[in-house]
Amino acid sequence: xxxxxxxxxxxxxxxxxxxxxxxxxxxxxxxxxxxxxxxxxxxxxxxxxxxxxxxxxxxxxxxxxxxxxxxxxxxxxxxxxxxxxxxxxxxxxxxxxxxxxxxxxxxxxxxxxxxxxxxxxxxxxxxxxxxxxxxxxxxxxxxxxxxxxxxxxxxxxxxxxxxxxxxxxxxxxxxxxxxxxxxxxxxxxxxxxxxxxxxxxxxxxxxxxxxxxxxxxxxxxxxxxxxxxxxxxxxxxxxxxxxxxxxxxxxxxxxxxxxxxxxxxxxxxxxxxxxxxxxxxxxxxxxxxxxxxxxxxxxxx
Amino acid sequence: xxxxxxxxxxxxxxxxxxxxxxxxxxxxxxxxxxxxxxxxxxxxxxxxxxxxxxxxxxxxxxxxxxxxxxxxxxxxxxxxxxxxxxxxxxxxxxxxxxxxxxxxxxxxxxxxxxxxxxxxxxxxxxxxxxxxxxxxxxxxxxxxxxxxxxxxxxxxxxxxxxxxxxxxxxxxxxxxxxxxxxxxxxxxxxxxxxxxxxxxxxxxxxxxxxxxxxxxxxxxxxxxxxxxxxxxxxxxxxxxxxxxxxxxxxxxxxxxxxxxxxxxxxxxxxxxxxxxxxxxxxxxxxxxxxxxxxxxxxxxx
DNA sequence: AGGACTTATGCTCGCATCGAGCATTACTGC
DNA sequence: GCAGTAATGCTCGATGCGAGCATAAGTCCT
Numbered sequence: 169x170x171x172x173x174x175x176x177x178x179x180x181x182x183x184x185x186x187x188x189x190x191x192x193x194x195x196x197x198x199x200x201x202x203x204x205x206x207x208x209x210x211x212x213x214x215x216x217x218x219x220x221x222x223x224x225x226x227x228x229x230x231x232x233x234x235x236x237x238x239x240x241x242x243x244x245x246x247x248x249x250x251x252x253x254x255x256x257x258x259x260x261x262x263x264x265x266x267x268x269x270x271x272x273x274x275x276x277x278x279x280x281x282x283x284x285x286x287x288x289x290x291x292x293x294x295x296x297x298x299x300x301x302x303x304x305x306x307x308x309x310x311x312x313x314x315x316x317x318x319x320x321x322x323x324x325x326x327x328x329x330x331x332x333x334x335x336x337x338x339x340x341x342x343x344x345x346x347x348x349x350x351x352x353x354x355x356x357x358x359x360x361x362x363x364x365x366x367x368x369x370x371x372x373x374x375x376x377x378x379x380x381x382x383x384x385x386x387x388x389x390x391x392x393x394x395x396x397x398x399x400x401x402x403x404x405x406x407x408x409x410x411x412x413x414x415x416x417x418x419x420x421x422x423x424x425x426x427x428x429x430x431x432x433x434x435x436x437x438x439x440x441x442x443x444x445x446x447x448x449x450x451x452x453x454x455x456x457x458x459x460x461x462x463x464x465x466x467x468x469x
Numbered sequence: 470x471x472x473x474x475x476x477x478x479x480x481x482x483x484x485x486x487x488x489x490x491x492x493x494x495x496x497x498x499x500x501x502x503x504x505x506x507x508x509x510x511x512x513x514x515x516x517x518x519x520x521x522x523x524x525x526x527x528x529x530x531x532x533x534x535x536x537x538x539x540x541x542x543x544x545x546x547x548x549x550x551x552x553x554x555x556x557x558x559x560x561x562x563x564x565x566x567x568x569x570x571x572x573x574x575x576x577x578x579x580x581x582x583x584x585x586x587x588x589x590x591x592x593x594x595x596x597x598x599x600x601x602x603x604x605x606x607x608x609x610x611x612x613x614x615x616x617x618x619x620x621x622x623x624x625x626x627x628x629x630x631x632x633x634x635x636x637x638x639x640x641x642x643x644x645x646x647x648x649x650x651x652x653x654x655x656x657x658x659x660x661x662x663x664x665x666x667x668x669x670x671x672x673x674x675x676x677x678x679x680x681x682x683x684x685x686x687x688x689x690x691x692x693x694x695x696x697x698x699x700x701x702x703x704x705x706x707x708x709x710x711x712x713x714x715x716x717x718x719x720x721x722x723x724x725x726x727x728x729x730x731x732x733x734x735x736x737x738x739x740x741x742x743x744x745x746x747x748x749x750x751x752x753x754x755x756x757x758x759x760x761x762x763x764x765x766x767x768x769x770x
Numbered sequence: 771a772g773g774a775c776t777t778a779t780g781c782t783c784g785c786a787t788c789g790a791g792c793a794t795t796a797c798t799g800c
Numbered sequence: 801g802c803a804g805t806a807a808t809g810c811t812c813g814a815t816g817c818g819a820g821c822a823t824a825a826g827t828c829c830t
Contacts (some may be wrong), residue, residue, distance in 0.1 A: 176514050178477050178546075178560060211546070213558035219546040243544040243562050245479075245520040257514035259479060259560070261544050288771095308788065321758045329761040348474070401808075420789065422808075443806025444796040457622045459643050460630040460769050468761050532790025704779075721818065723779075728816095745825040767817060772830090779824075787816075795808070800801100 177253060180223040181244075181262040181370070184235060186269060186278065187394045193278035194374055195267075196366075197230060197257045203367040204279055204375070207231050208260065218289035223263045231276045235265040235381040237393040239459035242376050248352075249369050264377045266393035281378060282365045282413075284371055288333060288378065289413045298324070301362060302345065311345040330412055330468050333379035337372060346371070382412055386468065387461040389430060392451040398434060401425065412467050421464075429455045430462055478554060481524040482509040482563040482671070484678035485536060487570060487579065488695045488708045495675055496568075496581035497667075498531060504668040505580055507675070508532050509561065524564045530575045533626075536566040538694040543677050548672050549653075565678045567694035582679060583714075585666045585672055589634060589679065590714045599625070602663060603646065610644040631713055631769050634680035645662060647672070683713055687769065688762040690731060693752040699735060701747035702726065713768050722765075729764055730756045 183206060184195035196204035198308050209226030216222030220238055227235055250258040282289040286297050303324065310316035323336045340346050340362060347361035348371060351466040357365065365371060384390050391407055405421050431449040439445040455462045484507060484646040485496035497505035510527030517523030521539055528536055541658060542563040551559040554706045583590040585599050604625065611617035624637045641647050648662035648670060658666065666672060685691050692708055706722050726732050730748040 176477060176479050176512065211558075214548075217548050219544065219560075242545060245562070248514075249516050257512075257549070259520075259562075261546070261560075301496060302782045309698075325758075325761075327759075329759050331762070367682065373772085402808090408551065413619065417789065417791090418806090419808080419810090424788085439797065441806080444806075444808075446807060457619065457626075458628075460628050461632070552817085701778090718818065718820090719777095720781090725817085727779080740826065742777080743775075743827045745779080745827095747778060774805085774829080776827075777825085780809085780827100782821080783819090784815085785818085787814105789812105791810105793808100793810080796806090798803105798805080798830100800803085 175256050177256045177258045178211040178213075179208050179258060179260045180211055180219065180226050181206050181260045181373060182223055182227050182235075182265055183241065183262060183374055184227065184231075184233070184265045184267055185281070185377065185381065185394075186267050188278075189409050189411050190406050192281040192378075192410050194281050194284070195231065195233070195275045195276055196279045198367075200277075203365055204370070205261075205367045206370045207276065209262075210436050215429075219261055220263070223261075223265075227265070232274045233267065233269065233276075235267055237266040237390065239264050241373070241380060244369060244373060245370075247391075251354075252368075260373070262373045262376070264345075264380060266381075266390065266395060268396060279364075281374070284366065284374055285333065285337070285378065286363050287336065288330075290328065290330075291409055291413060291415050296364060302340070305345055306339070306343055331379050331383045332413060333382065334372070334375045335379075337375040343388070348372075382467070385411060385464050387463040387465070389451065391464070395451075398436070398448040398450050399439060401431075401449060402446060404431070404449070408464055408467070411463075416467075424464065424466070425449075428462060429458055432461065470760060476557050478557045478559045479512040479514075479738060480509050480559060480561045481512055481520065481527050482507050482674060483528050483536075484535070484542060484563060484675055485528065485566045485568055486678065486695075487568050489579075491707050491711050493520075493582040493679075493711050495582050495585070496532065496577055497580045498577045498770070499668075501578075502668055505671070506668045507563075508577065509600075512562075519626055519637050520562055521564070523715045524562075524566075528566070533575045533591065533767060534568065534577075538567040538689055538691065540719070542674070542681060545670060547670075552655075553669075556696065561674070563674045563677070563681045565681060567682075567691065569695060569697060580665075582675070585667065585675055586638070587664050588637065589631075591629065591631075592710055592714060592716050603641070606646055607640070607644055619695070626638065630685045631715060632680050635673070635676045636680075636681065638676040642673075649673075666695065679712075686712060686765050688764040688766070690752060690756065690763055692700050696752075697742065698749050699737070699749040701739060702732075702750060703747060705732070705750070708760070708770075709765055713765075715768070717768075725767070726750075729763060730759055 178322050195207060197207050198205040206228055206231045209230060211222050221297040224235060227233055241264045243259060244262045245259040246464050287295055287302055289295055306320045319339060323332055323339045341349060345362050347357035347365035385408060394407055395404060401422050405416055409415055429452055431445050432452045433449050436448045437445040438448060479528045487494050496508060498508050499506045508531045510531060512523050525536060542565045543558060544562045548561040548754055578672055588596055589602055590596055607621045611621050620640060624633055642650060646663050648658035648666035651658040686709060695708055696705060702723050706717060710716055729751055733753045734748045734750050737749045738746040739749060
């Protein structure tokens with residue numbers, strides 16, 4: 169009935185990321201045949217003492233995973249973002265979680281992040297899809313409109329700003345280059361959109377997460393949430409590079425993390441992979457009290 | 470009834486900040502005699518197309534103010550954060566808004582931010598309250614507990630990290646040094662807490678906002694939302710300093726903002742204030758496409 | 771008019787950081 | 801022994817930033 173008070177439902181959505189085989193990965197649920205979906209569940213207004221605890225509960229229930237690092241990301245609440253909710257307005261409080269596991273738990277699997285955002289991986293130079301598809305299409309879309317042209321310029325550079333993941337996704341959405349445009353309009357997607365689509369606004373949420381994480385790398389020691397307790401400097405570097413979508417100068421990277429006190433060597437070495445054995449390092453939590461903003465600062469500068 | 474489904478209410482809270490007379494100010498509503506409260510209102514699940522539009526609507530309704538720059542801050546949803554909501558669970562999606570106005574609109578007034586957080590203003594050296602009250606009390610609170618001691622060390626430095634506003638407020642809360650502790654426990658506050666209290670968790674929300682804003686200053690040109698279209702470099706510097714709670718070297722500040730292309734001179738000069746006339750500058754939006762992360766970078770480094 | 775005071779503006783050191791590259795070491799595999 | 805690979809040490813040069821000196825151009829007071 170129209171006279172009933174309009175209701176709001178609150179869901180807790182989880183962007184759970186890991187890095188393995190030099191690739192950032194996102195935990196998704198649901199049948200393979202369907203569009204991927206983020207793990208999520210309803211807030212229990214009485215049971216969940218805090219939103220974060222509610223999120224952890226939902227994640228365990230749905231994937232069996234006990235996540236460690238968790239951070240609130242953003243709250244999504246546009247009208248119409250969940251056409252499945254009927255007359256209910258659905259809010260999603262999204263969280264970013266980082267895990268070390270690479271083995272997909274029950275009913276869930278890891279999805280390569282750069283399948284969702286192929287234009288974000290610049291480790292082997294600018295990805296082909298940018299020059300061949302995205303830039304031309306955006307140029308057509310912008311035409312002579314100065315606002316559109318400027319928006320394209322800020323999002324795609326030069327200079328390329330790795331952090332603007334969300335802005336770029338939303339630009340592609342505005343220009344009709346992702347399948348979610350058709351889906352949101354109630355049409356069947358042509359299937360020719362750039363990157364792999366997700367259900368609802370979940371790819372937008374994932375974009376928010378990747379951008380946030382890239383930014384955070386520069387001023388907080390979050391990478392270590394994704395690594396085992398002991399690691400070589402190359403493993404550390406590869407993990408950072410996977411997330412940042414850029415490559416780094418090896419010697420300078422080593423200098424950076426050692427000089428700033430982010431890591432400390434354990435005397436141990438690993439061997440067996442061809443090449444000189446590498447020393448194993450560990451994260452040095454004391455850096456938090458020594459430096460104001462410890463992280464991989466020169467990532468995007 | 471216990472059998473009724475537990476309900477969730479969603480509110481939109483606004484942290485509206487301005488800078489005038491070299492002081493950051495926060496818009497609060499409610500009678501002077503009572504604890505200050507942030508402007509807020511319920512989400513209209515049918516009417517508000519987006520959360521941000523809903524927030525703008527609430528702000529206009531409550532204060533008559535049309536805010537310009539708006540950014541989502543955080544969503545607060547701890548159980549028990551709103552004892553007045555009865556059995557309802559209340560979520561607040563908080564937004565940060567920046568305005569130029571200094572004249573308090575209807576039923577509202579500006580409150581000096583450093584009345585809320587006197588320990589955050591380091592423009593005249595370390596504030597007295599830190600050395601005389603806060604540090605000794607925290608030392609007593611920490612005792613020999615290594616975790617507590619480390620928490621105190623990271624929050625209070627050295628080095629002082631201007632961005633950790635929320636962490637510091639929560640530390641003071643943990644240690645029972647702010648009046649909200651007693652209020653939340655249902656007791657009358659002794660009135661001896663540090664800084665001025667607000668109702669509910671609104672001071673926590675304000676702390677989140679100040680920290681976020683301080684951080685954002687370093688990589689986005691947000692200061693200009695608080696300034697008139699044309700301003701002198703000293704006005705710009707004073708505004709940054711007011712928010713950051715630090716002083717900056719004048720010549721270096723000028724060099725920074727000019728070299729990075731954040732501002733450009735209009736030929737005009739202002740006179741009449743004693744001292745050599747200053748040139749009027751304006752913000753240069755083109756910086757957004759030229760530099761990846763334009764802002765007052767060296768603020769906290 | 772002159773001097774004190776205030777603010778704006780230009781410029782120059784010195785240090786730390788960072789990008790880029792060269793050189794050497796120590797393993798694996800054939 | 802030799803090729804290949806990765807680790808590690810070191811050196812330039814450019815740039816950014818902290819700190820300060822010096823000068824310019826107004827106001828206000830006497």
